[in-house]
Amino acid sequence: MNFQPVAAILLRQFYLFRGSPARFLPLFAWVAIDIVLWGFLTRYLNSVASPGFNFVPALLGAVLLWDFFTRVLHGVTTAFFEDVWSRNFLNLFASPLKIPEYLGGLVLTSVATASVGLVVMLVLASTAFGLSFFAYGALFVPFVLVLFLFGVALGIVGCSIVLAYGPAAEWFIWPLPALMSPFAGVFYPLETLPKWMQFIAHLFPPSYVFEDMRTLVAQGSVSYAALLGSGALAVADILLACWLFISVYRRAVRTGLIARYSAESVS
Amino acid sequence: MTAVGPSSVLSVQELRKVYGETIAVDGVSFAVRPQEIVGLLGPNGAGKTTTINMILGVLEPDAGSVRIDGIDIAKHRSEALARTNFAAVYAPVPGNLTVYQNLRVFGMFYRVKNLAERIETLIRQFELKDFRDTKCGVLSSGEQTRVCIAKAMLNRPRLLLLDEPTASLDPATARETRAKIREFAAQDTGGVLWTSHNMYEVEEVCSRVLFMSHGKILLEGDPRELPAQHGKTSLEELFITVAREPLSLETGVRAQ
Numbered sequence: 001m002n003f004q005p006v007a008a009i010l011l012r013q014f015y016l017f018r019g020s021p022a023r024f025l026p027l028f029a030w031v032a033i034d035i036v037l038w039g040f041l042t043r044y045l046n047s048v049a050s051p052g053f054n055f056v057p058a059l060l061g062a063v064l065l066w067d068f069f070t071r072v073l074h075g076v077t078t079a080f081f082e083d084v085w086s087r088n089f090l091n092l093f094a095s096p097l098k099i100p101e102y103l104g105g106l107v108l109t110s111v112a113t114a115s116v117g118l119v120v121m122l123v124l125a126s127t128a129f130g131l132s133f134f135a136y137g138a139l140f141v142p143f144v145l146v147l148f149l150f151g152v153a154l155g156i157v158g159c160s161i162v163l164a165y166g167p168a169a170e171w172f173i174w175p176l177p178a179l180m181s182p183f184a185g186v187f188y189p190l191e192t193l194p195k196w197m198q199f200i201a202h203l204f205p206p207s208y209v210f211e212d213m214r215t216l217v218a219q220g221s222v223s224y225a226a227l228l229g230s231g232a233l234a235v236a237d238i239l240l241a242c243w244l245f246i247s248v249y250r251r252a253v254r255t256g257l258i259a260r261y262s263a264e265s266v267s
Numbered sequence: 268m269t270a271v272g273p274s275s276v277l278s279v280q281e282l283r284k285v286y287g288e289t290i291a292v293d294g295v296s297f298a299v300r301p302q303e304i305v306g307l308l309g310p311n312g313a314g315k316t317t318t319i320n321m322i323l324g325v326l327e328p329d330a331g332s333v334r335i336d337g338i339d340i341a342k343h344r345s346e347a348l349a350r351t352n353f354a355a356v357y358a359p360v361p362g363n364l365t366v367y368q369n370l371r372v373f374g375m376f377y378r379v380k381n382l383a384e385r386i387e388t389l390i391r392q393f394e395l396k397d398f399r400d401t402k403c404g405v406l407s408s409g410e411q412t413r414v415c416i417a418k419a420m421l422n423r424p425r426l427l428l429l430d431e432p433t434a435s436l437d438p439a440t441a442r443e444t445r446a447k448i449r450e451f452a453a454q455d456t457g458g459v460l461w462t463s464h465n466m467y468e469v470e471e472v473c474s475r476v477l478f479m480s481h482g483k484i485l486l487e488g489d490p491r492e493l494p495a496q497h498g499k500t501s502l503e504e505l506f507i508t509v510a511r512e513p514l515s516l517e518t519g520v521r522a523q
Contacts, residue, residue, distance in 0.1 A: 008375030012361075015368045086361035091418075094323040094358075095376040096349040254327045256286070259320045 005097045009105020028120035031067040035121050038063040039129035057135040057217045064121045066186045069147040070177040071117040075110025076155025077173050084167050089261050143209050149234035150205045156241035160248045185210045205230040276425045276458040282331035291317040293482035299458040306469045307462045309479035310510035315462050336425040354419040355430035362404020366395050377422035389417040408435035427459045445472050466502040478509045
């Protein structure tokens with residue numbers, strides 16, 4: 001793997017963001033609105049609920065982490081969509097660029113764009129609503145890391161779906177976080193869910209993160225085994241997602257879809 | 268059949284692609300040698316673009332092989348594609364980047380050494396100085412074509428693929444562009460595979476042409492001599508015969 005083509009993907013995205021407020025503002029505008037909305041809600045809940053339980057780290061922290069996951073996912077897919085929107089596949093895939101380099105570039109772009117959102121959310125949540133990250137301590141890092149890894153995996157799955165089914169399939173991708181949130185247990189313990197949903201939830205690394213986060217806030221401890229397991233699961237998901245993308249890409253080269261992508265199918 | 272030696276910048280052997288019941292490319296073999304400009308001609312649907320897509324690695328052949336500068340694209344895709352580049356009317360560079368930004372990004376994809384210097388040379392060579400910081404999407408089609416050809420020259424490819432490169436250029440710019448491509452073939456060690464429907468241009472530029480029809484190469488030879496060899500007065504007349512009555516030319520003609 002050569003770093004120069006990976007940097008080229010990142011540079012291209014930088015050029016696009018630099019010249020386009022329509023691309024730059026959404027990096028932080030929607031997550032900032034979410035933090036403000038949920039910040040006031042947690043403040044209200046703290047005022048009406050019985051003393052002793054602080055909704056800020058439990059709810060606002062969950063919103064922040066979930067929004068970060070969403071930004072990572074959309075960071076990967078939006079960078080890919082730029083090539084879909086500008087009909088760039090032929091130029092891209094007829095170049096020496098290797099698929100791991102391409103995916104590496106999409107992930108690096110996501111790191112950059114999701115970091116902007118994370119910093120804005122952290123500043124807003126802590127200064128305006130008193131969310132203290134001392135509540136999570138050093139565990140904030142593995143929480144973020146697991147969500148980042150799974151966001152990357154799901155983002156690559158999203159790219160595979162769009163590559164397989166054509167540009168219109170991007171509308172399957174935007175609502176993916178909303179589709180996943182009931183299973184991730186962002187706002188409630190997993191035991192709230194029916195058994196079949198709990199089973200599905202345990203397949204998704206974010207569910208372990210949010211369970212651990214609530215346990216940490218309520219009891220001051222976490223299940224390190226579950227956290228480690230969720231990290232391993234997220235890494236496995238990334239490998240599976242890469243395998244899926246490569247399989248879809250090879251099929252597209254075999255059928256000729258890459259060369260005629262705007263037709264959406266070759267039949 | 269064209270001799271396919273190790274010195275060929277492109278060697279295509281028994282290439283075949285079938286879509287369902289349709290045979291798009293049917294056992295095509297040819298080579299492009301260094302400093303040679305080969306015209307790939309034929310009516311719409313003859314299989315030219317399918318052939319080019321297989322050479323570019325964006326379409327997998329059902330059979331046969333493609334070697335660029337001796338490297339098998341099926342086995343060493345990235346290394347083979349690093350030695351080629353292309354410009355096609357149906358593959359414009361992203362319109363939301365400027366000329367300079369596109370050349371820089373694609374130069375990095377092709378791992379071009381001394382990229383900044385190379386970009387300046389190409390901007391000068393293709394008279395793009397005034398559009399350097401203009402988004403490609405707002406350029407005229409002729410200007411966009413010049414950007415695409417500049418992009419295709421970034422890595423000084425051993426094999427340059429040009430699919431109707433002058434289709435949207437005015438006659439004066441087309442002539443200059445042809446001159447630059449001839450210069451590329453003469454000065455560098457690369458070869459060019461060129462498709463065009465402009466027979467005047469083909470006669471002027473190509474040292475050899477391949478006529479395709481129904482996925483096969485029917486004729487091969489010097490574009491200035493081929494028409495007379497087949498009782499035609501011009502290359503255009505020969506083209507029309509290939510398009511309308513390919514069977515009249517099919518038997519053993521390519522061996523001449």
